[in-house]
Amino acid sequence: MKKYLSILLFTAAVTSLTSCLKDDRPNLTPTNSPAVVEFSSSTLELPSSSVGTKYALYERAYELDPNIEMPYVINYTGGSAAPKDIKIKLGIKPEAIDEYVAEQAEDGITLDYSLLPSAFYSIPAEVTIPKGQRMVKINVKLNTTLITDFDAQYVLPISITDADGTTISGNYGTILTKVSVKNKYDGNFTVTATAPMVDVTNATLTGYYPLDSDLVTTSPNSVVMFCNTYLGGLQGHPIKSGTANSYYGNFAPIFTMDDNGNVTSVTNFYGQGGNSSNRAARLDPSGVNKFTVSADGTSKTLEVSYIMVQNGSDRTFFHEKWTFEGSR
Structure with a gap:
């Protein structure tokens, strides 16, 4: 159910002396392209979101775990299977992050990406596509417990550095993966009202x-609301203005829980009053205010009441139940 960004694959020229490919399909197929080695863009075994020009960027969010395995697939494309064992060497290409950031900046998109520290992961130095086969699967080992800065925008740029004499794809010879962590409260939820929303300043504004909303990790025990309904996956809370769809600007709740799942605070993602709307958030202690997670993590329910505060006064009262639909 995760919406994030859809795959946008860009084209490059094919020449006999370079490895750039021209193909606008989601992934190069073995029978319709030159014989090259490349990272697969459609068989990474996990949901992907990708934007890019020369390089695509994929997003991965994992729970805190010292033994994550992040899968990739390397393809041999062409009219036939690999004619021999093809030994492939892998490395890290930090400059690919800089290129990606610079290309996005040309479209007015500012990104603050940094290289995932080497202590956080390990990659195989060499893998082999066996003779007669078209692919090899690899796993990058990842320790997400080492990620303590939940605001960091870490990217892992893995590159095929040598393909045993086989041409390396210019588009897919390097793959960028943005790695983030998620706590046990993280996921995609359906949000319903357990009591009507009330805006004490304007009765025409209703729930x-x-x-359809995501709760996205901001710390080991807190999550922020990203709403897919109406807002398209941005931090915010939709409302009704009469019969029209609307939302509160500069307002998105952050829920913080204690070790027992009790909601201990609700704050505003945009600042506790330090925004142009002078809006903050606080917990309504009259609510259930409990986040319940099953032992296997497949069932999650948040029942919470909270208040949007504006100019120092309680303005809007929310009473909600968040029901887990799946991972984002």
Whole structure:
């Protein structure tokens, strides 16, 4: 159910002396392209979101675990299977991050990406596509417990550095993976009202439910609301203005829980009053205010009441139930 960004694959020229490919399909197929070695863009075994020009960027969010295995597939493309064992050497290409950031900046998109520290992962130095085969699967070992800065925008740029005499794809010879962590409260939820939303300053503003929303990790015990309904996956809370769809600007709740799942605070992602709307958030202690997670993590429910505060006064009262639909 995760919406994030859809795959945009860009084209490059094919020449006999370079490895750049021209193909606008989601992934190069073995029978319709020159014989090259490349990272697969459609068989990474996990949901992907990708944007890019020369390089595509994939996003991965993992729970805190010292033994994550992050899968990749390397393909041999061409009219036939590999004519021999093809030994492939892998390395890290930090400059690919700089190229990607610079290309996005040309479109007015500012990114603050940094290289994933080497202590956080390990990659195989060499893998082999066996003779007669078209691919090899690899796993990058990842220790997400070492990630303590939940705001960091870490990217892992893995590159095929040598392909045993076989041409390396210019588009897919390097793959960028943005790695983030998620706590046990993280996921995609359906949000319903357990009591009507009330805006004490404007009775024409009412609740907009149900909502398709994500809770995204901001710390080991807190999550922020990203709403897919109406807002397209941005931090915010939709409302109804009469019969029209609307939302509160500069307002998105952050829920913080204690070790027992009790909601201990609700704050505003955009600042506790330090925004142009002078809006903050606080917990309504009259609510259930409990986040319940099953032992296997497949069932998650948040029942919470909270208040949007504006100019120092309680303005809008929310009473909600968040029901887990799946991982984002």
